[in-house]
Amino acid sequence: MDLPAADALSTAILGQDTLGVAATLRAGGDSGGDPVPVHADLLSLVEAGPVPGVVLAEAVSGRVDGVAESVHELTSHVLDVLQGWLADDRCADSRLVFVTRGGVVAGEDGEKAPDPVVAAARGLVRSAQSENPGRFVLVDIDDELSSSVLAGVLASGEPQVAVRGGEVWVPRLARVTPDSKAGGDVRSWDPEGTVLITGGTGGLGALFARHVVAERGIRHLLLVSRRGLDAPGALELRAELIAHGVEVTVAACDVADRDQVAALLAGVPEEHPLTAVIHTAGVLADGTIPSLSAEDLDVVLRPKVDAAWHLHELTRGLGLAEFVVFSSVAGTFGGAGQGNYAAANAFLDALVGVRRAEGLAGLSLVWGAWGREAGMTGGLGEVDLRRLARSGMVALSAEQGLGLFEAAVGSGGSVVVAARFDV
Structure with missing residues (x-):
């Protein structure tokens, strides 16, 4: 998709150290700009002064206790962040961008399967988007997220995108017809099974x-x-x-x-x-x-x-x-x-x-x-x-x-x- 030119962003990172989203955000963009401030949690963000127009929060799977357990843990964490953000009037004029990795399959063929733990967290955020249009954005990345790409994504108004190799992909439905089969195996069911x-x-x-x-x-x-x-x-x-x-x-x-x-x-x-x-x-x-x-x-x-x-x-x-x-x-x-x-x-x-x-x-x-x-x-x-x-x-x-x-x-x-x- 064609993206608008990047504008200057007032950005902060929520709940990550400088080796996480902050590093990838700086990597592709304005190397001469000011470092992106990182805050340990929502409280430290709002107490630091006016909330920036864009705040990034990374939603990643720890996978410590197994897949199902990790879903419960990550979605509970994301729910806490969403609820805190919506409850604080100081965040009312800012957008919270959830950055995920491998939560969706996008781009060219050959990409590996999505991470189902991260996918569950994204589903929760999609409902938050339905309830609060314009306040939350989902960005799934492979390696980097430059400030210019982020600015273009925000200007596009798309609620969810995937960035692959610097290219931005958006989800769309396509009609399935008898002539557009997906190419998977269709296996017969054994009546005696x-x-x-x-x-x-x-x-x-x-x-x-x-x-x-x-x-x-x-x-x-x-x-x-x-x-x-x-x-x-x-x-x-x-x-x-x-x-x-x-x-x-x-x-x-x-x-x-x-x-x-x-x-x-x-x-x-x-x-x-x-x-x-x-x-x-x-x-x-x-x-x-x-x-x-x-x-x-x-x-x-x-x-x-x-x-x-x-x-x-x-x-x-x-x-x-x-x-x-x-x-x-x-x-x-x-x-x-x-x-x-x-x-x-x-x-x-x-x-x-x-x-x-x-x-x-x-x-x-x-x-x-x-x-x-x-x-x-x-x-x-x-x-x-x-x-x-x-x-x-x-x-x-x-x-x-x-x-x-x-x-x-x-x-x-x-x-x-x-x-x-x-x-």
């Missing part, structure tokens, strides 16, 4: 359990939920599927608990090995950025992030035909009031990138809103649905959603937005 569906007795889980039986001839299902057969409708669903000649196991399992997932997988019979995973599980705990707590983050991250990572690691050597995770447009566009949900789903999108880079099956279905007959939007009223329509997104019917599922699986793509837009 077992298909595992998390959230398998919920609205979407039950919908897709019926679908893979009717359309893909699957004869062995492992439906998993926290309550198992005690979940509402679970007994009826099992009886319905058995009546169609399907062998169905409904298991109570907390898929965010690695030991429980390992025990669950160990119980899959050898004569019907695991063929595919469809991870639909998820919960909502909506709230705007100022109102979110660390607990609100954890309760939404666990069934998405922790569960998907355990399933990824524990099925890595099984040669699955498909590993489908149900994501959300909140992680792609940001969703006001859904920062925790956006973070969790942005992680899922990046996890599929990791799997594909390892040669494993993987598809992230980035769902738009579903109609009231399915999904977690089942409780929406007419007012909510009209609000969605005004945003340009039209709710999916069950039939439309199932059709998009088949189209996405057949496309060979890795991350596919499955939504209806009124353009």
Whole structure:
């Protein structure tokens, strides 16, 4: 993209030493200018005098305790920074630029998979952007960020960019058609294998359990939920599927608990090995950025992030035909009031990138809103649905959603937005 000429920037660095963002900011730019001041935290920044017009904060993954744990740690830290920034009126006229590394794949082919920990933090910031237009910017860098490139990015008004070799890339959706397949392998599902569906007795889980039986001839299902057969409708669903000649196991399992997932997988019979995973599980705990707590983050991250990572690691050597995770447009566009949900789903999108880079099956279905007959939007009223329509997104019917599922699986793509837009 063409960028405007750089203007003089009043810039500071938040929470990093001079070997971090400050060094990369100086490296490509005005070597004769004043050093960029570095502040240990937000308090020291605001107490140093007027807050500069641009403040940079680096969001990087420590990876000390493992991937899932690192997601909880980094998103909690970023949430603290966001909340402190929004709560202090002295920051009201400044922009906070979150600098990440490897959080997205951009540029030419051959770039490695995204870092799912950093991707989750970026999802959280995208929701903050939705709630507070113009106050936050996301910049993902490879090596350097010159002051001139930063100035051009800020002048462009783009909320998120990636800088690769001094070039600036911006995210855009592209329509997937039968003639524009992504080039990935489309693997067949063995009807005699077992298909595992998390959230398998919920609205979407039950919908897709019926679908893979009717359309893909699957004869062995492992439906998993926290309550198992005690979940509402679970007994009826099992009886319905058995009546169609399907062998169905409904298991109570907390898929965010690695030991429980390992025990669950160990119980899959050898004569019907695991063929595919469809991870639909998820919960909502909506709230705007100022109102979110660390607990609100954890309760939404666990069934998405922790569960998907355990399933990824524990099925890595099984040669699955498909590993489908149900994501959300909140992680792609940001969703006001859904920062925790956006973070969790942005992680899922990046996890599929990791799997594909390892040669494993993987598809992230980035769902738009579903109609009231399915999904977690089942409780929406007419007012909510009209609000969605005004945003340009039209709710999916069950039939439309199932059709998009088949189209996405057949496309060979890795991350596919499955939504209806009124353009």
